[in-house]
Amino acid sequence: MRFASLGSGSEGNGLVVEGNGARPCRILLDCGFTLKETERRMARLGLAPQTLTALVVTHEHGDHISGVFKLARRYQLPVWMTFGTARGLEPGTTEGVELNYCEPGRAFAIKGLEVLPYAVPHDAREPVQYVFSDGARRLAVLTDAGSPTTHIIGMLDGCHALVLECNHDPELLRDSSYPPSLKLRIGGAFGHLANDVAAEILSRIDRKHLSCIVAAHLSRTNNTPALARAALAGVLGCAGDEVLVADQERGWDWTPV
Numbered sequence: 208m209r210f211a212s213l214g215s216g217s218e219g220n221g222l223v224v225e226g227n228g229a230r231p232c233r234i235l236l237d238c239g240f241t242l243k244e245t246e247r248r249m250a251r252l253g254l255a256p257q258t259l260t261a262l263v264v265t266h267e268h269g270d271h272i273s274g275v276f277k278l279a280r281r282y283q284l285p286v287w288m289t290f291g292t293a294r295g296l297e298p299g300t301t302e303g304v305e306l307n308y309c310e311p312g313r314a315f316a317i318k319g320l321e322v323l324p325y326a327v328p329h330d331a332r333e334p335v336q337y338v339f340s341d342g343a344r345r346l347a348v349l350t351d352a353g354s355p356t357t358h359i360i361g362m363l364d365g366c367h368a369l370v371l372e373c374n375h376d377p378e379l380l381r382d383s384s385y386p387p388s389l390k391l392r393i394g395g396a397f398g399h400l401a402n403d404v405a406a407e408i409l410s411r412i413d414r415k416h417l418s419c420i421v422a423a424h425l426s427r428t429n430n431t432p433a434l435a436r437a438a439l440a441g442v443l444g445c446a447g448d449e450v451l452v453a454d455q456e457r458g459w460d461w462t463p464v
């Protein structure tokens with residue numbers, strides 16, 4: 208299994224997960240880019256959109272879903288999301304698209320890849336994050352979560368690779384020019400993970416198999432790659448440059464799980 212990102216942050220997200228079993232499978236987790244931009248970013252990874260197997264969605268916020276249905280319609284791709292996420296969409300959004308519902312805690316398979324949605328506290332209808340497994344190795348993804356829960360820790364335990372939100376530095380957020388209501392939302396229990404909270408999560412999970420970590424969904428205004436790196440490297444006891452950091456424009460390149 209390997210994964211790469213089309214871009215990560217509040218201006219758009221898209222993570223490609225590729226299984227290399229007997230039945231090749233390529234999933235795009237979220238798509239927050241225009242059709243043209245998605246095609247451009249996929250080409251950078253050597254991918255044609257028609258080679259995708261399916262689109263899987265975390266929640267209905269624009270930076271995760273704005274490009275999903277245009278892409279699905281254009282390339283006839285099936286889409287997976289929770290019922291609550293689908294309910295959060297404008298009427299007619301899903302027209303002409305094969306829509307499949309998934310449930311938090313219930314794994315499903317797309318070709319040879321197991322996909323496990325799990326519930327997270329975030330201010331959307333029925334948000335989930337996902338753990339992908341090819342039977343031997345597990346890739347866990349956690350972004351857009353306001354606070355750590357015992358359930359989240361259990362889902363991330365023992366993963367081989369982890370994409371972990373490091374949205375903001377609490378002091379940069381506090382001192383930013385964002386309106387107070389937005390600061391409260393981002394820093395709240397249903398908002399986004401701060402660097403120190405991401406570090407706390409990392410410190411609590413079973414890391415015996417963890418060989419790759421990517422800090423993701425960084426705020427351009429309220430964080431820096433160096434701060435995110437330092438927070439996670441502090442837990443891992445490694446050098447900051449061993450922590451990959453996702454970029455809004457470039458995402459990150461193919462990485463083995």
Ligand SMILES: [Zn+2]
Binds near residue numbers: 271424
């Ligand atoms: Zn987001």
Ligand SMILES: [Zn+2]
Binds near residue numbers: 351
């Ligand atoms: Zn969100």
